[in-house]
Amino acid sequence: MADSFAGSPALQAHLESLLPEDTRPQLRTSVIPSLLSAIADVSHTLRISQHVALAGSSNEFGDDQLNVDVSAEKHIRSALAGCAAVATASSEEDPVERSVGAARGRENGVGGERYTVAFDPLDGSSIIGPNWTVGTIVGVWDGETALGQSPREKQIAAILGVFGPRTTAVVAIRIPGSEPSCFELGLGGAGDGGTPPTWQLIRPNVQLARAPYKTRxxxxxxxxxxxxxxxxxxxxxxxxxxxxxxxxxxxxxxxxxxxxxxxxxxxxxxxxxxxxxxxxxxxxxxxxxxxxxxxxxxxxxxxxxxxxxxxxxxxxxxxxxxxxxxxxxxxxxxxxxxxx
Amino acid sequence: MADSFAGSPALQAHLESLLPEDTRPQLRTSVIPSLLSAIADVSHTLRISQHVALAGSSNEFGDDQLNVDVSAEKHIRSALAGCAAVATASSEEDPVERSVGAARGRENGVGGERYTVAFDPLDGSSIIGPNWTVGTIVGVWDGETALGQSPREKQIAAILGVFGPRTTAVVAIRIPGSEPSCFELGLGGAGDGGTPPTWQLIRPNVQLARAPYKTRxxxxxxxxxxxxxxxxxxxxxxxxxxxxxxxxxxxxxxxxxxxxxxxxxxxxxxxxxxxxxxxxxxxxxxxxxxxxxxxxxxxxxxxxxxxxxxxxxxxxxxxxxxxxxxxxxxxxxxxxxxxx
CATH class of the missing domain: 3.40.190.80 (D-Maltodextrin-Binding Protein; domain 2)
Structure with a gap:
């Protein structure tokens, strides 16, 4: 997936600084890029879904599912299917950890990397109708399940995809033993002279401030x-x-x-x-x-x-x-x- | 402008039903379509403006102006400049009624139609940074000024442009002596195989409900x-x-x-x-x-x-x-x- 990752050079360099060459190359070049590509796909689907109707199905938890929920789920599942290091995935719409296509038969993962992805494909269904900003939530876990694991040790990355006037994302990476990092990306270039959408690094260091605060x-x-x-x-x-x-x-x-x-x-x-x-x-x-x-x-x-x-x-x-x-x-x- | 109006056939038919052939053809085929095109342009600018920085200027009311505010203002002014029936325009960023290019020298307007447009190019500056939904507000007045006029008689149309995961708009038209109407549009088709963005009629009749309410x-x-x-x-x-x-x-x-x-x-x-x-x-x-x-x-x-x-x-x-x-x-x- 590395070759097809539409991330700006600054973003690629930032990811390399957080995850140097020999540190989790699959996470850096496959899992995170694939999830970001899926978020770009979800944003495109939302953009063109003018008739936001109920899909007529409901998820495992009994919520009404919107057709855009179903599309978002498919985009993310399809991106994960191409990640050899993703062992299992589950989502709020289908909350059972299932093995992912590319991982089947690779019991040792790739170079020792094996991940579990847990995601809410489209959070905020009630405000999709009035065209308010909504989002996607993703957690990436080390290993082949999120169940029975220490959340602090094993959930090593998270992404919030934000679908508003722009498409943005906030990414956090915290590998045990390394410095934690939180950064903001923006999807640029879409529809401009045929260039494909590219994720740009907007803020390399997202930080909640310390008191005193200007506005609360x-x-x-x-x-x-x-x-x-x-x-x-x-x-x-x-x-x-x-x-x-x-x-x-x-x-x-x-x-x-x-x-x-x-x-x-x-x-x-x-x-x-x-x-x-x-x-x-x-x-x-x-x-x-x-x-x-x-x-x-x-x-x-x-x-x-x-x-x-x-x-x-x-x-x-x-x-x-x-x-x-x-x-x-x-x-x-x-x-x-x-x-x- | 009528030929270049990217509105779906259903939308065009809806506008014709509200404003029949001989009723304000410039409003139907030029003013409203131009404003909707400008809203589509603003949405595109917002979409690609990943670095939402202060423009370094402030408007007449002393607010900080964002660079996207400046762009939105330009898109709307430029669209109005092509409308022969728009006599004057003013905006929250430049709150002085000025004559509009195309109207200069046409003191009687076009076929007796002369309009004043008042607009807030981008409302909600404080929530642009976090990528929340923002909007454009437009009022269309009969005649060459909004000052000294009866608001109820002379403000005959209004548009709210909504920039969120989708681009939508709510339009109201109330010509004295005719039935008032409020309807919702959605911008579709953008970026799909090169087709230009087209405004679709999503809900021909937007209505606030009457009690009892399901959710308040x-x-x-x-x-x-x-x-x-x-x-x-x-x-x-x-x-x-x-x-x-x-x-x-x-x-x-x-x-x-x-x-x-x-x-x-x-x-x-x-x-x-x-x-x-x-x-x-x-x-x-x-x-x-x-x-x-x-x-x-x-x-x-x-x-x-x-x-x-x-x-x-x-x-x-x-x-x-x-x-x-x-x-x-x-x-x-x-x-x-x-x-x-």
Missing amino acids: YFSPANLRSASEDPRYMSLVTERISKRYTLRYSGGLVPDVVHALCKGHGLYVSPVTAGSGAKLRKLYELLPVALIVECAGGKAVDSMDGRIILGEAPLGSTDERGGLVCGNEDEVEEAVSALLG | YFSPANLRSASEDPRYMSLVTERISKRYTLRYSGGLVPDVVHALCKGHGLYVSPVTAGSGAKLRKLYELLPVALIVECAGGKAVDSMDGRIILGEAPLGSTDERGGLVCGNEDEVEEAVSALLG
Whole structure:
């Protein structure tokens, strides 16, 4: 796949600096490039899908599936099928780890590299109709399964694809023993004189800032649950009184990416008796937590205040939780208010 | 311009049904098509503008201008320059009504048609960086100025261009004596085998629903001001208690279009002593109000509770106000809570 990777020279050099020649060449030249190509394909499908209708099917979790969900799933599965080092994959739409075509029969992977990919092909279905920004979430795990593994040790990369006026992506890589990194890409060149879309390196170092902050943003998810949780209601009214700026799209990817781009943000998705835990750990919480940590922030489960990446190995693909993430001090203060 | 209008046959037929042959042919075949073409151009510029930097200039109102703002302004001005029936234009970036190239020397317009166009080329600058959906706002006025005219009689069309994963637009037309109409378009065909982008008719009849509502949405703008306005704070907490779903992007176009696409929404931008009136009547409030009214909703100035389109003629291009808009009963209830 290396030859067909449409990444700018600066992006290729950046990936080589993070993953030098002898370090995981399949991850650098095949897995990440293939996922980025698939994200470009999803963006193209969304762009031309003017009639966003229900596909008439529902996924394993009972959600309505939109036809663009189905296309996004196919684009990513098809990209992974060409990656010899990807052993298994599963998604929010088909949450069973299955072996991937190219890996079958290669029990030792390629040069010792074997990966598992877990993805949510299109997060934010409810805001596709009004044409708001939506995203794709991907986690890459070392080995042939994400189940029973230490999330902090084994989930080594994550990508958020962002489909808005532009197509962008935030990538995090954290190989045990190496420096973590979080960077932003933008898809350029599409449709200009026939040049193929190319991923450009926009910001080599995405970082959540440290206090004092110029502007403070907050994103209160599942706000209806504040009606039954006085601590959440008071967290919200206190942020209003402290003159935080509200930004809440209802899409996990755009809401988290807003904080990453502004350098500040507090995202809160509480779990209450009435509303229950909604966010899937494998497809949503763990990849987002890796991105946030690699940007210097903190991601905690709002159910119990535990660091998401420090939680016990997953027992199933359907485990769920809540989320408080963003700048470290903001997250700590919010968790105290919710659970303290 | 009629020949070069890239609108699908269904869209052309829809425009002809609203504006029959002898009714304002320049509006139908030149002004609206040119504005839609310009919106397609803005969308292309945004798509390829990966480095969204400050342009280094500021507009007349003192806002920082982004380079994409400057491009959007140019695309729309350039499209209007080709419309013989457009007499004058002004924008939020250059808020002085100036005569438009093609109209100079044609004091009687074309076949008696003379229009003034007022536009905000790119609304939502603060959310361009994180790649959230943004928009363009356009109002079309009968005659050679928008100043000193009855908004309800003279502002006869409005367009919201929506730049998200897709490019869409909501158009409202209300010619005195004719039925008002609000419809949604989507830009298709871009980049597919070299076919030029074509506007498709997606929904011929955009309507805000009537109670009872399946899901209720609310968008509290300028939420920081609730810290100094107990009535606004209580309006917000009451909507939370009534389990409204929060959707607030901070972009006026996506926030209003969300309500139009879902059939329900309450957008509230109050004016308080501390924060002042922010929304410009000519470039934001009046076009949005026409769209909302043509969809069967209500748009009121939160400063005084008056119907926006019923207000006195504009004395200047810089007049400002607040906004409460959405479904009629929701707006009335919110205005009572804020001002009652």
